[in-house]
Amino acid sequence: MKPEVLLNQFLDSDYFYPYDLYLTDPAALSPVLISLLEGAAESGKLPNELARTELLDFFYLHFLPAEALVFPDEIICLHEHLIDFYHFLNDHDYLSKANYNKILHYFQNNKQLFLERMMDDDCWSASKKRELLDNESNVLSQMSETLKLLKKDLEKQTTKNNVVPFAKKQSPLQSDAYQLRIDLDGFRPPIWRRILVPKNFNLHQLHLIIQILFGWENSHLHQFFRGNGNQSFQPAEQLIGQSAEDYGFARFKATQEVTLEAIFTQTKTLKYVYDFGADWMHTIKVEKLIPAEQVASVTEEPLPVCIKGKQDTPQEDALGADFYTPFHLAEINQQLQKIRK
Secondary structure: OOHHHHHHHHHOOOOOOOOOOOOOOHHHHHHHHHHHHHHHHHHOOOOHHHHOHHHHHHHHHHHHHHHOOOOHHHHHHHHHHHHHHHHHHHHOOOOOHHHHHHHHHHHHHHHHHHHHHHOOHHHOOHHHHHHHHHHOOOHHHHHHHHHHHHHHHHHOOOOOOOOOOOOOOOOOOOOOEEEEEEEEOOOOOOEEEEEEEEOOOEHHHHHHHHHHHOOOOOOOOEEEEEOOOOEEEEOHHHHOOOOHHHHOOOEEEEHHHOEHHHHHOOOOEEEEEEOOOOOEEEEEEEEEEEOHHHHHHHOOOOOOEEEEEEOOEEOOOOOOOOOEEOOOHHHHHHHHHHHHO
16 A cells, blocks of 8 residues: 555544644644655555554654654644554554554553653754754743753653652541542443542642543543633643643643642632543532541542442543443552552
8 A cells, every 4th residue: 555545544534633723734744644654665565564663663762853843832742643543544444453552552651752852852853953943943942941840740750651650648638638520521321430639639640540530541632621711721741832822722721730729729610621532521520628637537548549430431542332441449549559659
């Protein structure tokens, strides 16, 4: 199969998402896929060659950081674009399920390193530096302080499951706790989880908790918002170089900077959307605030903890009623231990 045929099939499909909320020119993503397809065609037969992790390793971790003319605010979109493409390949039987799962696992395990290299000018080729500086002369100076903060955050992460470990164990006696009910919108009977979470946790930590509660893979973009969307909260790496006008929101903040206490003193309901292509929408409601001294009467587990839930959840990149992840309370709380550390 010729590279241009496969590319056009993808661009004409429902799997192609332009990320036009973030990109001034969504068409700029196409040359990236062209490079991947042409490289695969040179080294083997399409589409089978696209399943080789050796090819991805060179393309994702070496070629893109060195050569891709992508500005900081577009990096996450580039990662998402590649995952969308492999989703398309899987659903059109160009990849086996086993190879598709292997690729998803590869992206998940290497996302942190990809972000670091894409934002590290030491990994850029000389021509890329010149081109970026010609187009936006102050891009490196704009990046410097933000990247220091992001690097600090990334250094705290483990290489497995993108889980951010916290500096101290969170004892139920150390903090008041919010009891939250989180529903996955659009399902009957409702799919929901009830959790206790320290009020001093931030929205980034809540994002990681939600990923575990619903069996998501933390491989797509996400955001929190309140009201009609006039206040949005997204990871710091999605906000690099952006202004409120770029997003169309009156106000936005990085999820790492907003505590649950700060947001839930303003509103008792919050929205969380995961995967801007599939748009898995969640509704987060505060049921009550439990004083620290009363938390032990509700649960003996350290926080955060899931205390109840109903219904299995649809698998992230699967379609159809037969593809659901079973709800196991004990397994969820076992995974939450990673966040308690």
